[in-house]
Amino acid sequence: MMDFATRVHNHNYRLDPIIRSLLDTDFYKFLMHQFIWMLYPKVxxxxSLINRTKTVRLAEIIPEAVLRAQLDHARTLTFRENELIWLAGNRFYGRRDIFRPEYIEYLRTFRLPDYKLETVDGQYVLTFEGDWAAVTMWEIYALAIVSELRSRIAMASLDKFELDILYAQTKTKxxxxxxxLKSYPDMRLAEFGTRRRHGFLWQEWVTDAMANELGRSFVGTSNALLAxxxxxxxxxTNSHELPMVFGCLADSDEVLKTAQYDVLAKWQEVYDGELLIILPDTFGMTQFLRDAPAWASKWTGMRMDSKEPVAAGEEVIAWYAMRGEDPRKKRAMFSDGLEVDLMIDLHQRFRG
Structure with missing residues (x-):
């Protein structure tokens, strides 16, 4: 059993690395990274990582030297041989060949590029600039580092007994x-918390608890290292980053409009089957669905992330029906700020 109090207390050592493996990121980053590396590596x-909660003045909470030390440590990491073997040989979504051998060889020498860190009005502005294939991988590592450093500093003043009580109370919650959730055995859910986690060890404990207690309801984790x-x-599968960059590359309003569909057309040239999940809300779900090409309705399903989830689910059902597709044969994934009660409500409304 993990002794969280001791481990958190030990964070006061000179450097307790937050990122200890380049696998400690969301799995979709590897799918997107291969896609970018194959088609757009030099774009x-x-x-930039910008704190949207302006009342939390991160630069006044996290010492710059501490943040730099964690970022610099992440830049020293390379993929271990057993990690590359796992990516190359493991079965993902029923396939053992998702990652090309050439991409695995590229990862063998991959290191994170440099960064730029500035302080503006009590906030850090963390910027990564360069070739898309190099820069994209910083996203989750940087978010996890900033999030975990804030948690560490918030708990630095607590003694071991106080930490022990804190984690006992949190485990109870x-x-x-x-x-x-155990009362709904036909629900399916996954852990997706790396970017905003309290800490890797806590994320690992929660994920392991879900896997042990929820049985078939727990379908996996987005964290590649935990997997x-x-x-x-x-x-x-993929995120808003792809259509955002495609949109930035557009040289006219017409090209900008079709960018959100062009990236999906390219995606299905590289991947198929369970990886054909549409994320329709980068520039707004309603306009995406209204103007989507006919082939989009043939994809496996959709992930609803930004729109109010009930409204989004109903809109997608109506869209499939209008396109002559049976919504009951499609996969719906809800992923934005879900708490347990909302998860249960969505499951009861849309199951079937």
Whole structure:
């Protein structure tokens, strides 16, 4: 059993690395990374991590030297041989050949590129600039580092006894949620918390608890390292990043309009089957569905992420019906800020 109090107390050591493996990221990053590496590796991009909660002044909470130390450590990491073997040889979504041998060889020498860190009005502005295939992988590592550092600093003043009580209370909250979910054995859910996690060890404990207690309801985790360590199913397809970059590359309003569909057309040239999940809300779900090409309705399903989930689900059902498709044969994934009660409500409304 993990002794969280001792481990958190030990975070006061000179450097307790947050990112210890390049697998410690969302699985969809590898699917997107291969896609980018195959088709658009040298497209110049600039990504920035900006705190949208302005009342939380991160630069006044996290010392710059501490943040730099974690970012610099992440840049020293390379993929281990057994991690590459797992990516190359494991079965994902029923396939053992999702990752091309050439891509695995590319990963063998991959390292994270440099970064730029600035302080503006009490906030950090963390920027990554360069070739798309190099820069894209920073996303989840950077988010996890900032999120976990904030948690570490918030708990640094607590002694071991206080930490022990804190984790006992939090475990009880998690258990009460799991008990609720166990009442709905035909529900399917996955863990998707890497980017905003309290810490890797806590994420691992919660994911393991879900896997042990929820049985078939728990279908996997988005975290590739947890999937690797515990033989969980690795979950994920793609994110808003792809149509956003395609949109930035557009040189006219017409090209901008079709960019959200062009990226899906390219995606289905690289992947098929269970990976054909549409994320329709980068520029708004309603306009996406209204103007979507006929082949889009043939995809496996949709992930509803930004729109109010009940309204989104009903809109998608109506869209499939209008396109002559049976919505009951499609997969719906809800992923935005879900709490247990909302998960249960959505399951009861849309199951079947």
């Amino acid at each position: 110049p991009v600039t990504f 998690i258990w009460n949620k799991i008990k609720k 690797f360590k515990h033989s969980f199913e690795a979950i994920g």
